[in-house]
Amino acid sequence: MLSVIYVSVADPLIRDEDIAAILLAARRNNRRDDLTGALIYNGHNFMQLLEGPAKKIEACLDAIRRDPRHSGMTEVRRRNVETRDFADWSMLYNPDFDGHAEDLARLAADGRIDAQDERMIGNFIALGRHRPSR
Numbered sequence: 001m002l003s004v005i006y007v008s009v010a011d012p013l014i015r016d017e018d019i020a021a022i023l024l025a026a027r028r029n030n031r032r033d034d035l036t037g038a039l040i041y042n043g044h045n046f047m048q049l050l051e052g053p054a055k056k057i058e059a060c061l062d063a064i065r066r067d068p069r070h071s072g073m074t075e076v077r078r079r080n081v082e083t084r085d086f087a088d089w090s091m092l093y094n095p096d097f098d099g100h101a102e103d104l105a106r107l108a109a110d111g112r113i114d115a116q117d118e119r120m121i122g123n124f125i126a127l128g129r130h131r132p133s134r
């Protein structure tokens with residue numbers, strides 16, 4: 001399985017309804033395609049982890065890359081994994097991500113992971129240990 005993390009810049013005109021529509025499509029398609037993951041939005045940037053069969057991941061990333069609701073998609077981590085970090089989530093969504101809004105903005109601007117980003121990504125992945133309430 002492949003696990004990919006990217007960051008991007010949200011369209012400045014994006015509204016809550018757009019986020020809801022993204023999540024609806026993501027959850028529906030990801031269930032169908034055996035993909036799981038998580039999405040963070042800090043008001044300006046997205047960070048998303050997607051994990052699952054490599055071919056499905058590539059197809060999904062291609063669709064996401066063409067999506068006009070964001071731009072500047074930059075992959076920051078890609079690895080082959082045996083187990084999923086977000087096995088229970090077709091797409092976990094966390095809009096504020098406890099205090100990491102600035103870290104995320106910085107990572108999206110420079111696209112390279114430093115030690116501070118490693119901590120943020122560690123905390124991001126830890127969200128997957130929460131069980132869904134639904």
Ligand SMILES: Cc1cc2nc3c(=O)[nH]c(=O)nc-3n(C[C@H](O)[C@H](O)[C@H](O)COP(=O)(O)O)c2cc1C
Nearest residue numbers: 022025026029030046048060063064067069070091
């Ligand atoms: C930040 C962001 C994250 C997205 N994540 C996913 C995703 O995880 N899975 C997915 O199928 N579509 C995702 N989308 C939506 C796709 O870009 C695309 O609109 C969708 O896959 C089209 O699905 P449809 O052909 O079923 O309408 C995302 C879009 C954005 C902007």
